[in-house]
Amino acid sequence: MKAGLQVPSFITEEKLIELHRQMWVIRYLDEKVDEFFAKGLIHGTTHLCVGQEATAAGACAVLNESDKITSTHRGHGHCIAKGADPARMMAELFGRETGYCKGKGGSMHIADLDKGNLGANGIVGGGIPIAVGAALTSKMKNLGYVVVCFFGDGATNEGSFHEALNLASIWRLPVVFFCENNQYGMSGSVKEMFNIEHIATRAASYGIPGKVIDGNDLLEVINTTHEAVERARGGEGPTLIEAKTYRYKGHSKSDAKKYRTREEEMDWRKNRDPIDRFARVLEEAGIASKEQLEEIRVSAFKEIEDAVKFAEQSPMPALESLLDDVYI
Amino acid sequence: MREISYLEAVREAMTQKMLESDDVFIMGEDIGVYGGAFGVTRGMIEQFGPERVRITPISECGITGAAVGAALTGMRPILELQFSDFITIATDQIVNQAAKIRYMYGGKGNVPMVVRTPAGSGTGAAAQHSQSLEAWMAHIPGLKVVQPSTAYDAKGLLIAAIEDNNPVIFYEHKLLYRTSGPVPEQMYSIPLGKADIKREGTDVTVIATAVMVHKALEAAVELEKEGISIEIVDPRTLVPLDEETIVSSVKKTGRVVVVHEAVKRGGFGGEIAAMIAESEAFDYLDAPVQRLGGLPVPIPYNPELEKHAIPQVKDIIRSVKATLNRA
Ligand SMILES: Cc1ncc(C[n+]2csc(CCOP(=O)(O)OP(=O)(O)O)c2C)c(N)n1
Numbered sequence: 343m344k345a346g347l348q349v350p351s352f353i354t355e356e357k358l359i360e361l362h363r364q365m366w367v368i369r370y371l372d373e374k375v376d377e378f379f380a381k382g383l384i385h386g387t388t389h390l391c392v393g394q395e396a397t398a399a400g401a402c403a404v405l406n407e408s409d410k411i412t413s414t415h416r417g418h419g420h421c422i423a424k425g426a427d428p429a430r431m432m433a434e435l436f437g438r439e440t441g442y443c444k445g446k447g448g449s450m451h452i453a454d455l456d457k458g459n460l461g462a463n464g465i466v467g468g469g470i471p472i473a474v475g476a477a478l479t480s481k482m483k484n485l486g487y488v489v490v491c492f493f494g495d496g497a498t499n500e501g502s503f504h505e506a507l508n509l510a511s512i513w514r515l516p517v518v519f520f521c522e523n524n525q526y527g528m529s530g531s532v533k534e535m536f537n538i539e540h541i542a543t544r545a546a547s548y549g550i551p552g553k554v555i556d557g558n559d560l561l562e563v564i565n566t567t568h569e570a571v572e573r574a575r576g577g578e579g580p581t582l583i584e585a586k587t588y589r590y591k592g593h594s595k596s597d598a599k600k601y602r603t604r605e606e607e608m609d610w611r612k613n614r615d616p617i618d619r620f621a622r623v624l625e626e627a628g629i630a631s632k633e634q635l636e637e638i639r640v641s642a643f644k645e646i647e648d649a650v651k652f653a654e655q656s657p658m659p660a661l662e663s664l665l666d667d668v669y670i
Numbered sequence: 671m672r673e674i675s676y677l678e679a680v681r682e683a684m685t686q687k688m689l690e691s692d693d694v695f696i697m698g699e700d701i702g703v704y705g706g707a708f709g710v711t712r713g714m715i716e717q718f719g720p721e722r723v724r725i726t727p728i729s730e731c732g733i734t735g736a737a738v739g740a741a742l743t744g745m746r747p748i749l750e751l752q753f754s755d756f757i758t759i760a761t762d763q764i765v766n767q768a769a770k771i772r773y774m775y776g777g778k779g780n781v782p783m784v785v786r787t788p789a790g791s792g793t794g795a796a797a798q799h800s801q802s803l804e805a806w807m808a809h810i811p812g813l814k815v816v817q818p819s820t821a822y823d824a825k826g827l828l829i830a831a832i833e834d835n836n837p838v839i840f841y842e843h844k845l846l847y848r849t850s851g852p853v854p855e856q857m858y859s860i861p862l863g864k865a866d867i868k869r870e871g872t873d874v875t876v877i878a879t880a881v882m883v884h885k886a887l888e889a890a891v892e893l894e895k896e897g898i899s900i901e902i903v904d905p906r907t908l909v910p911l912d913e914e915t916i917v918s919s920v921k922k923t924g925r926v927v928v929v930h931e932a933v934k935r936g937g938f939g940g941e942i943a944a945m946i947a948e949s950e951a952f953d954y955l956d957a958p959v960q961r962l963g964g965l966p967v968p969i970p971y972n973p974e975l976e977k978h979a980i981p982q983v984k985d986i987i988r989s990v991k992a993t994l995n996r997a
Pocket residue numbers: 389414415416464465466467493494495496497498524526527528593
């Protein structure tokens with residue numbers, strides 16, 4: 343890397359630019375979803391990851407297509423980062439037949455098994471043992487893939503988190519537990535819900551490494567996840583990564599955000615935004631100019647506009663499909 | 671044909687499927703040298719090793735989720751949950767995950783897992799280790815629910831369950847583990863959704879599951895002495911349910927008693943009764959459908975009380991006579 347950035351050797355300058363673009367795609371998709379919700383064009387509910395783009399993009403950047411992830415209710419970023427087509431995601435949110443789940447899953451259930459995304463999840467903590475099971479398959483069949491399991495801070499107070507970490511540890515499974523600590527589980531702040539400063543310290547209970555990182559620093563996410571993935575691939579077992587980040591939007595729609603201050607939110611937005619920060623890194627390292635960065639931003643915006651068009655033009659699922667795809 | 675026990679039949683089904691395919695493996699608490707709480711897996715860890723007979727911590731939610739993940743990624747796990755009561759701890763993974771994934775993902779992805787679990791009362795283990803919760807699982811679209819009553823059925827149905835791409839809840843009745851019957855040595859499968867007529871008869875159809883099949887058979891012997899001939903239909907699988915066999919038996923006899931061990935209120939017997947009422951058999955009924963089920967109490971510890979909480983042979987006899995006495 344000519345710019346001397348500390349990243350794994352397979353992360354080229356082109357890849358860094360692509361990741362920057364990916365973060366914009368994630369942001370614009372969720373901004374658009376937010377807008378459509380406000381207008382009543384998308385129904386149900388959705389959980390936006392605006393502000394958390396670096397964790398998804400950075401963690402998935404070190405994975406192969408055969409590696410797998412499990413995601414959460416706040417999973418649009420993970421899906422995109424693991425290779426999902428935003429158009430088909432948007433179609434799913436519109437409930438269309440062309441969506442990832444043929445309009446039957448919606449925001450919280452998008453899965454893309456072809457790309458190794460084992461699915462978002464509407465149950466807090468629900469995906470964590472599933473990731474462990476997928477890692478078990480990898481080990482038992484000697485498939486060599488690693489599973490990155492995303493979850494929030496809130497999920498780490500579920501029993502499934504503890505059970506899953508213990509299982510993965512005693513069986514030395516190739517899984518990376520990736521906690522996106524965005525400071526809140528719905529309205530419960532980590533200050534109230536934990537009596538420990540860092541969730542990663544819980545790793546000690548299971549005899550695995552725990553790492554605390556700045557989740558808004560793309561390069562730090564890449565490097566830490568890479569190390570954990572290598573460790574997992576090498577048969578040394580799981581790691582728990584806690585990435586400190588922040589969600590700009592409310593928990594889901596109709597969240598008045600009464601549990602936090604405007605100042606706090608503005609501080610994260612102005613001073614720690616993951617996309618702005620990485621744009622500066624690229625510029626300062628001479629990898630991309632201001633103009634190039636602007637082009638990237640515009641092209642991401644355009645991609646989401648096209649995704650919306652695709653979704654809008656897609657057919658609704660046929661009523662007869664109601665009973666399809668359920669066994670029996 | 672040689673006779674083996676229900677327990678050995680279950681073990682043989684697993685063993686044969688594991689020999690056939692590396693994708694099949696077992697997970698569960700104490701299933702290693704201990705052989706599981708009831709000895710079903712005894713000897714299997716020696717045969718297959720700890721990779722494929724995988725002893726787990728006491729983490730029902732975690733291990734069930736791990737089975738879901740393994741199944742979703744190409745394995746065919748058989749999960750032994752030590753007592754069916756503990757399904758309540760694993761419900762998220764079974765109900766919200768395993769049962770939903772294929773549909774939720776628009777038809778992509780299968781969860782071919784079997785949850786084998788001992789159910790039912792009669793061991794004095796009381797309220798938290800004696801329940802029959804099959805109606806809960808039968809209510810959930812996406813799950814298949816199996817309740818074998820004989821060693822022959824246990825082997826054939828378990829093989830079918832392992833081969834099935836659905837998540838299957840396979841209830842083994844604890845009191846049946848030691849019962850024996852003729853079981854072929856070779857592999858065979860019994861299609862899920864095919865009822866079995868355990869005894870032919872002409873006067874009343876008794877639809878019975880699990881242990882109740884045996885109680886109904888005992889009742890049949892008594893009733894025969896009085897010249898009453900009952901036909902015993904064992905659905906074997908609640909989901910899918912073999913409506914055809916049930917309906918044709920009811921058309922033949924015109925009278926029905928449905929009997930299960932689970933609490934009658936909200937039980938699967940209500941579903942069978944309603945299905946009959948909605949079917950063409952309704953016009954053939956000479957009396958209302960009778961339902962017999964457990965009392966709405968947690969299973970008590972005291973053996974007499976325990977027995978009274980669920981239908982007995984005399985209750986079946988009484989119900990059969992009651993239905994015959996209706997005009
Ligand atoms: C088992 C369960 N409990 C509660 C909920 C409702 N719920 C959905 S998301 C959420 C907050 C989760 O917080 P966290 O794990 O920190 O993730 P974040 O939303 O911050 O990304 C809650 C309480 C749920 N979906 N599932």
